[in-house]
Amino acid sequence: MSPPPLRPAPMWPADVLRVGGYGLRSRPLRVVLSALGIAIGIAAMIGVVGISASSAQEIERRLSAFGTNLLTVSAGQGVGNDPVHLPDTAIGMIGAIPGVESVSAVGRTEARVYRNDHIPARRTGGIVVYAARTDLPAVIRSRMAAGAWLTAATGTFPAVVLGAAAASELGVVETGVDSLVWLGDRWFTVVGILAANDLISDFDYGAFVGWPAARAGLAFDGHPTTIYTRAADDAVRTVQPLLGATANPEDPGAVDVSRPSDALAAKQETEQTLRGLLLGLGAVALLVGGVGVANAMVISVLERRSEIGLRRSLGATRGQIRTQFLAEALLLSLLGGAGGGLLGTALTAIFASYQGWRTVVPAWAIAGGVGATLVIGGLAGLYPARRAARMAPTEALLAP
Amino acid sequence: MHLAGVSKRYGAVSALESADLRIERGELLAVVGPSGSGKSTLLNIMGTLDRPTAGNLRIDGYGVAELSDRELSALRARTIGFVFQQFHLAAGVPALDIVADGLLYGGRRRADRRRAAERALRRVGLGHRLRHRPHELSGGEQQRVAVARAVLGDPPLLMADEPTGNLDSASGAAVLDLLRDLHGGGTTVVLITHDRDLAAGLPREVRLKDGKIAEEVRR
Ligand SMILES: Nc1ncnc2c1ncn2[C@@H]1O[C@H](COP(=O)(O)OP(=O)(O)OP(=O)(O)O)[C@@H](O)[C@H]1O
Ligand SMILES: [Mg+2]
Numbered sequence: 001m002s003p004p005p006l007r008p009a010p011m012w013p014a015d016v017l018r019v020g021g022y023g024l025r026s027r028p029l030r031v032v033l034s035a036l037g038i039a040i041g042i043a044a045m046i047g048v049v050g051i052s053a054s055s056a057q058e059i060e061r062r063l064s065a066f067g068t069n070l071l072t073v074s075a076g077q078g079v080g081n082d083p084v085h086l087p088d089t090a091i092g093m094i095g096a097i098p099g100v101e102s103v104s105a106v107g108r109t110e111a112r113v114y115r116n117d118h119i120p121a122r123r124t125g126g127i128v129v130y131a132a133r134t135d136l137p138a139v140i141r142s143r144m145a146a147g148a149w150l151t152a153a154t155g156t157f158p159a160v161v162l163g164a165a166a167a168s169e170l171g172v173v174e175t176g177v178d179s180l181v182w183l184g185d186r187w188f189t190v191v192g193i194l195a196a197n198d199l200i201s202d203f204d205y206g207a208f209v210g211w212p213a214a215r216a217g218l219a220f221d222g223h224p225t226t227i228y229t230r231a232a233d234d235a236v237r238t239v240q241p242l243l244g245a246t247a248n249p250e251d252p253g254a255v256d257v258s259r260p261s262d263a264l265a266a267k268q269e270t271e272q273t274l275r276g277l278l279l280g281l282g283a284v285a286l287l288v289g290g291v292g293v294a295n296a297m298v299i300s301v302l303e304r305r306s307e308i309g310l311r312r313s314l315g316a317t318r319g320q321i322r323t324q325f326l327a328e329a330l331l332l333s334l335l336g337g338a339g340g341g342l343l344g345t346a347l348t349a350i351f352a353s354y355q356g357w358r359t360v361v362p363a364w365a366i367a368g369g370v371g372a373t374l375v376i377g378g379l380a381g382l383y384p385a386r387r388a389a390r391m392a393p394t395e396a397l398l399a400p
Numbered sequence: 401m402h403l404a405g406v407s408k409r410y411g412a413v414s415a416l417e418s419a420d421l422r423i424e425r426g427e428l429l430a431v432v433g434p435s436g437s438g439k440s441t442l443l444n445i446m447g448t449l450d451r452p453t454a455g456n457l458r459i460d461g462y463g464v465a466e467l468s469d470r471e472l473s474a475l476r477a478r479t480i481g482f483v484f485q486q487f488h489l490a491a492g493v494p495a496l497d498i499v500a501d502g503l504l505y506g507g508r509r510r511a512d513r514r515r516a517a518e519r520a521l522r523r524v525g526l527g528h529r530l531r532h533r534p535h536e537l538s539g540g541e542q543q544r545v546a547v548a549r550a551v552l553g554d555p556p557l558l559m560a561d562e563p564t565g566n567l568d569s570a571s572g573a574a575v576l577d578l579l580r581d582l583h584g585g586g587t588t589v590v591l592i593t594h595d596r597d598l599a600a601g602l603p604r605e606v607r608l609k610d611g612k613i614a615e616e617v618r619r
Contacts, residue, residue: 003461006474009507019504026492310488313449314549315477315505317470393449397484 008317020327023300024335031332034296037289038336038376039343042369044282046344047351050361052275054352057360059264066141066199068261069101069236073227073247076256085223086255090247094227097242099235104139105224106130106206109214111184113160113207115170127166129183129207131214131222139228140200147175147192154191155210158183158217161192165204183207184218199260286372289336294380297329301388308388309396322389329381330374337373341366401446401557401588406455408441415441417611418455423590425556428583430599431592433608439592440561442608446590447480447559448472460556477505481550483560487542489534495521495545496530502549513552520548524578540571547578551587558582561592572598 011019024031073094075086085107095103111129136142137149150161160183162172170181172190179190188209197203214220227247231239240259244252301308308321316324345361352359401423408416416438423429431439444450445457448464457464460479467475481502489498500510500517508516521530524544534542543563550558560579564572576598583589591602599605605617 006462006467006471006478008470008474008477009505011505011507012509015504015510018510022490022493026490306486306488307490309449310484311505312473313447313476313480313482313484314502315473315475317473317505319470320473320505394444397449397488 008315008320011320011323016323016327017331019324020331023304023325023328024331027300030296030300031335034292035289035332035336035339037292038286038333038373039289039340041282041284041286041289042337042340042373043343043347044285044340045279045372046341046361046365046369047347048275048278048282049365050344050348050359051351052271053360053362053365054348054357055271055355056268058355058357059268061358062198063261063264066197066261067230068259068265069231069233070140070199070260071229071231071236071240071243072200072256072258072260073229073243074256074258075225076254085221085225086227086247087250088223090227091224093246094229094243097231097239097246099231099239101230101232102135102139103227103229104133104136105227106132106136106208107211107214107220107223108225109184109209109218109220111214111218111220113166113170113181113183113188115181117182117187125169127163127169127205127207128202129209129214129218131211131218131220132161132208133211136208136228137194139230140197140203142197142203143195145193145195147190149192150208150210156212156216157210158186158188158213159191159210160188161194161208162190163194163204163206163208164196166207167193169205181207183209186217199264286376290333290376290380293329293333293336293377294384296332297325297381297384298387300328301325301384304388305391305396305399308391309393309399312391312393312396318389321391322385325385325388326378326381329385330377333373333377333380334370337369340373341369344369401460402456402458403446404456406445406452406457408438408445408450409453414611416445416452419613421606421613423588425588426583426586427604428580428589428602429591429604429606430602431590431606431608432594432596432599433614435594437608438611439608441611443559443561443590443592447482448476449482473505478553479555479557481553481555481558483543483546483550483558483563485562485565487534487546489542489545491535492533494531494533495526495537495548498534498545499549499552502552506553516552517548520552521545523551524548525574538571540567540574543567543571543575544578547575551582554587556586556588558587558589559592560589562594563591564593564595564598 091103091105094100109129109131113127113129134150134152134155145164172179175190175192177189180187181190215222240257243257244255248255311321348361349359403419403421405418405420407418431442433439445452496514496517499520500513503513503516521527524547526541526544529541563575579589593599603619606613607615
């Protein structure tokens with residue numbers, strides 16, 4: 001009569017987890033230190049991906065707010081560094097190009113603007129005074145932070161609209177008859193303040209007066225220096241090459257044509273290159289972290305030979321010992337990964353809020369981080385776990 | 401349990417030489433002998449922790465030589481309880497959980513294991529020390545925790561390697577009483593000791609010398 005077959009009882013999953021976590025609970029300091037490498041690697045990668053995703057989202061937001069169909073035409077430098085003005089006819093000519101939806105312009109003046117009439121004339125604060133057409137905000141899609149833009153009526157008076165940075169530089173917080181600045185040797189009333197413009201940041205440091213007022217009081221010659229135009233989205237590519245010759249048929253080379261959204265898109269591209277580099281660095285940190293976990297596990301197995309022997313005497317199979325140490329390595333690196341994920345997300349949130357962006361941490365980055373952590377923990381734990389499982393029970397029990 | 405011509409060699413050292421031994425169910429016997437005579441080697445082989453280099457061992461009808469490592473593990477989990485000389489209690493773990501781990505590889509649920517552990521600890525007189533960690537227990541109490549872990553699942557076979565070696569006579573007597581109790585309940589108990597007086601008080605005594613069974617005494 002042969003006895004019934006012997007079959008080891010499978011362990012409950014909760015027990016596998018508890019036994020895997022046992023080694024971690026009994027050595028908290030080593031756990032923290034060896035999980036740190038993985039945490040740093042994951043934090044670096046999540047941070048890099050998060051910050052660049054937040055930045056990309058911000059650029060996306062600006063592009064959709066201001067559109068990618070804005071083109072600028074500016075007077076370039078002529079021979080002998082004389083600033084070349086655009087001909088008066090340029091605005092009308094550009095408006096007649098098929099596909100152009102709207103046109104507006106500013107003319108740079110030499111006038112200076114001050115808080116009051118006591119400031120010495122040299123201290124200009126970098127604010128540029130422009131003569132601006134009344135349809136400018138519609139073309140560049142600027143919004144008002146306070147007051148109103150110049151109208152046909154206010155454009156003939158000593159009235160001024162300030163850019164966001166210019167207003168704070170001049171200490172202007174409100175608009176109206178009591179809000180005055182000293183502009184070109186006389187008082188101007190601030191009728192409006194522009195909201196910050198992300199696409200044309202030059203205008204943040206601008207002071208805008210009406211075309212007629214500039215001609216009358218600021219020795220402005222009436223020639224536009226920069227023309228802003230919006231083309232239909234599908235016509236941007238055909239309009240752009242025509243602008244130079246249209247604006248200044250006599251000297252097309254003296255005209256700079258640009259598309260402000262290109263600069264943003266280019267910024268996005270450089271950020272992507274940088275991101276690749278930083279991701280590589282994060283991967284190296286992760287690898288080093290994995291080696292740290294493997295090292296900690298090898299030491300742990302050596303130190304715990306008598307525990308292994310005891311478990312074998314209690315009936316643990318080789319497989320159960322292997323599973324225990326593999327689970328321990330996985331938990332260890334998962335702990336590092338979770339810490340790193342939190343750290344990376346926190347870094348992203350801090351950086352984004354500092355920049356005034358919305359925090360974006362893509363789900364794929366989190367999933368990738370968890371996946372990478374598990375793979376690394378598994379690889380790091382494989383050898384120590386096999387080694388633990390191969391130990392003979394008596395040999396293990398002999399250890400102190 | 402039946403050993404037939406069992407030998408164990410470590411390289412040139414012959415730790416055990418053609419030992420023949422038959423232990424019936426429910427026996428209580430002592431293995432005695434001077435240091436290095438092969439007592440622990442015999443226990444490891446009888447407990448299936450080690451395989452003999454020659455000879456045959458049958459436990460409970462199973463031919464140990466034919467069993468795989470997995471099957472041996474299952475046999476240990478089900479049939480054999482060990483009490484080691486060095487206790488082997490996990491530092492920082494409450495006594496209740498240490499004892500409950502005696503059934504960890506038996507497939508029973510945790511709540512179930514802990515209930516059994518509490519019962520076992522009460523049985524060894526440590527009902528008031530359930531939450532104490534090893535360093536908060538005396539040597540005798542630690543040894544009783546180890547015994548509680550070994551007998552938790554009521555294994556038919558209990559192997560104890562010098563369970564009283566590290567204890568003063570009072571604690572040693574308490575542990576011995578415990579083993580007698582278990583024997584009274586039907587458990588087969590193999591007790592290794594170098595204490596001749598202790599061995600003389602047991603029904604059967606196997607004397608080892610230089611790896612050989614030198615003499616057997618039954619009372
Ligand atoms: N792993 C091993 N490698 C080599 N020799 C060993 C090993 N284990 C035991 N021996 C040898 O086998 C012999 C018997 O050892 P064993 O541990 O069985 O003695 P023991 O009777 O239990 O002694 P003690 O009373 O000191 O515990 C000794 O001579 C020992 O040196
Ligand atoms: Mg010994």
